[in-house]
Amino acid sequence: MNLRYVFQAAFLLLALDASAQKKSTSSQPIPRPKLVVGIVIDQMRWDYLYRYQDRYTDGGFKRLLNEGFTAENTNIDYVPTVTAIGHSTIYTGSVPSIHGIAGNDFIIQSTGKSMYCTEDTASKTVGSPSKAGEMSPRNLLSNTMTDELKLATNFRSKVIGIAIKDRGGILPAGHSADAAYWFDDQTGNWITSTYYMNELPQWVQNFNNQKLPKKYLDQNWKTLFPLDTYLQSEKDDSRFEAKFSGTTAPVFPHETSSMYDRDFSILRTTPQGNTITLDMARAAIENEKMGQRDITDFLAVSLSSTDYIGHRFGPNSIEAEDTYLRLDRDLSAFLSYLDSKVGKGAYTVFISADHGAAHNPNFLTSHNIPSGIFPTSAVTKELNAYLAQEFKQERLVLSLMNYQISLNNSLIEKNRLDEDAIKKACIKHLQKRADIAYVVDMEAASQASIPQGLKEKIINGYNRERSGAVQIILKPGYYSGSSTGTTHGTWNPYDTHIPFVLMGWGVKHGSTNRPTGMTDIAPTISALLRIQAPNGNVGKPVTEALLNEVR
Template sequence: MLHTRRRLLGLALAALSLVSACTTTPPPTAAAPQRPKLLVLVVIDGLPMRQVTGYRDQLAPDGFARFLDHGRWFSQAHYGHGHTVTAAGHSVMLTGAYPQRSGIISNEWRDPVTGEPVYNTGDAAYTYLDNPTAPLSGTSPRNLKVETLGDVLRTRSPQSKVIGISGKDRGAILPAGHKGTAYMYMSETGQFSSSTYYMAARPQWVKDFNAARPADAFFKKTWAPLLPESTYSRSVPDGQPWQIASGNGNRLPAVVGDKMDAPGPRFYGNLLASPFADELTLAFARAAVKNEQLGRRGVQDILSVSLSSHDYINHAFGPESRLSHDHLLHLDRHLQAFFQFLDREVGAGNYLLTLTADHGFTDTPEWATSQGRDAGRFTWGPSLAAVNAGLAARFGVDKLAWNFSASGLLLDEKLAAERGLKFADVEAAAREELLKLPGVEAVFTREQLLGSDTTTPYLEAMRKSYDPTRAAQLQIVLKRHWIMSYRPGGSTHGSPHDYDTHVPLLFWGPGYVGQGEVKQRVEIADLAPTLAAIAGLPAPAQAQGRDLQLKP
């Protein structure tokens, strides 16, 4: 038993040795077959394009630079919808459909009829395998109203495999679609698991991976800066008062698991806000490629790997921070090793590699203010109280505004009707009250969102985020550099402003996509139709993007 455990631990630690020696030799350019055998989508959660280009001189030769130096990349790729959050972005990538069609309007929202909370991948009919399942846990793609590229592939080729892997349930489930398989990190146990929607029991290779307890290998491991101190002059130093100090602290070097006696739920959760969770996720992805024989079974397969740590780090410290800067450099080295693994395992000419992000990021308001920008935090509780006070003064009814839901304000239509109020009057008054609040740029009504006006700023973007069966009646856009905030520090995303919409869209694949920068503005909704064309598949039925017609 001890021998077996040591053998499994050795295998897991070998898989975790992802950072290989840097080489200036370009990746192999073997002759490509007619269609790629494997489509690989890498998603960096919360990565604005400005960070990729801003630190380009510090990148390894074969991580992000593989795309920038040897691939095809779009320097002006944006999301077209306005509420730019993790679930919405992950739903767009492989469906080509905006949230107005997919129904994934946010990470969570409130049912507009009952007011009850809804999680984007929540489904009480299913549970996690061998792991606790909390209420609203992400367990299935039931709320996704459209098909993904993987669904198209498996409809035509049932023997093909579509696998989604992520540190977050939504980052795995939404790209995997209805007919794929999702594996997600369990922050309570440090394992990777799936749900009963996909299978009755985990495959043996997944059991073996978890049995070695690979997350525990990072207990008490130090996250230290990758480069000398002088190279971080373009980012904001550690320990700023607006940087969240809980978790692993807000200074490097940081010890993950510091002041803990043994690995446990708090350690496994803290691992996510460090480079080590990405390393662990990529180790699991390597195990999936090997054990599922992806791209090597005579049929096309799809692998989606969404790396979550950059989002956690940017939320805590801001994208302008040295911690975010350094994390990007660590991530870059992990990607380099993963790409070189794919070259060896699948063959450089046999797969197409794509990298994007689910959203960008806003600088922390306190930092932005120090730089002379008008910035601030729109806080939910006081804002809701102010709107309800204004409505009560006008109509004599308390709590006509139910709650904030995703990017909007949810009004209680039932209460308005019971009190004999015309809902259009309540809606108009609530809009007026919202526009009085600091930081509010625009508020759109249901009538505007269902209309055809394409000239009013931000309206079309918010329309693409609006599903009338799920969204609040009033949709809010904050001013540039303002954020919706539930805590006094850190930063977030979620706006139609360019710092939140502008993300990488990078391709690499000898013989499939060619090389060079493309400066025309494109949208991430174009990704699914483009990959479909390269793979020889029809685009997903509800796709709103276009084929970018990439040629070698």
């Protein structure tokens, strides 16, 4: 054989091997958006996407629907439907049975002690002399999609949570977040805890120094449009609404400039609470260079003021309508900011809600729709009196919190009482009430004679260590709460039907009406990012929302 050809072949093989080695050692970026922004709108019923749409701008909710993908039939997979569980479930893809956040507050069943969802006395406040910063995600038992992004990028991705409510910022950001910030009523500052850092970054201090709460509250709350054009709402002076403290009626204009002499808590119950939250989100993106690096970042935002306003005024108020019209404009401005700062098509945004809200029962009754208020305190006393007669022991029921009967387990154990007999007595007694549909032993929910969908929600919501022993299911239209405004917490569609809309990088334009769950949000975003689903995830990705090359 000609030696020249042998040397040429050997040289070619060496060149190919060198090229292969070069390719194998070079960094090939995984296709991902530069930034993910998750926006949870507290207490946003699904129908708010459409109820006020005739006056939404083209750049807010309409843009999300017209450019993005909407899962129109997304429902919550558990009871009770409250803020802390909703935020935890959206970001874990899990349910209270697994992730452990069994309520905003829940009772540790072994001790009878009440625990706030993000309570952590080992963590201290950073940014205020108040105790509002003694918080962390330690009570969350599973990880989040934000944690999984951190793991997938060897913790190079930045993750930040922002919300007026501490739980709305802390739980979505997960265990390994760079930061979570929330609002301090006492000072009007954005604060954090020593779980994350020992000192606020200079940019947060600068943001606080702007004194935006005072600026916004001094503007007072006036309607965007003339009062008589709010056709989706009750009259302004409605008996179904609660007035602000110190005022004579729940009517516009709301003189918020005179409502913050002691602290800034009133900001929570104004549309400007949402505005300042998105201001803070912009500041985080700007100063932390989020979405402007060679790695994917994640900003978890929760808009809390919609919940406070809903609780006080209800879903049929001009206040609620005006809030969503203003929020639509705030979202439009925020999306335009993302276009210019990160790049249109370079980021992914999704919106959802932690729960919905019921119509006020008195409002429904005035229109001949069955409804009512469940008198929790009176029923607790009545139930304890009945059990005292049956078992010769006072205060066997600690609480009906979260529509669950939490028993006094320490007392039951100390006196060697029959727990099963006590549960059966509770069920027998409460089933006689006209406002209750079902009373279910949590441990035997799968055998209860109730609709299958309710069984699943009860089982998913039951955490043996942190939930009560018996679940109360009220009749439709009933809730435990005030006679004015509204609340949430039940299994009904008005509390469980939530929006889930995605837009941007990797997202198709379209919609689906097939049943999807709140637990499907985290695996959908995880699939988009090509990362592992959170370690407690029970949901499935909504693959119809993703471009083929992303699936």
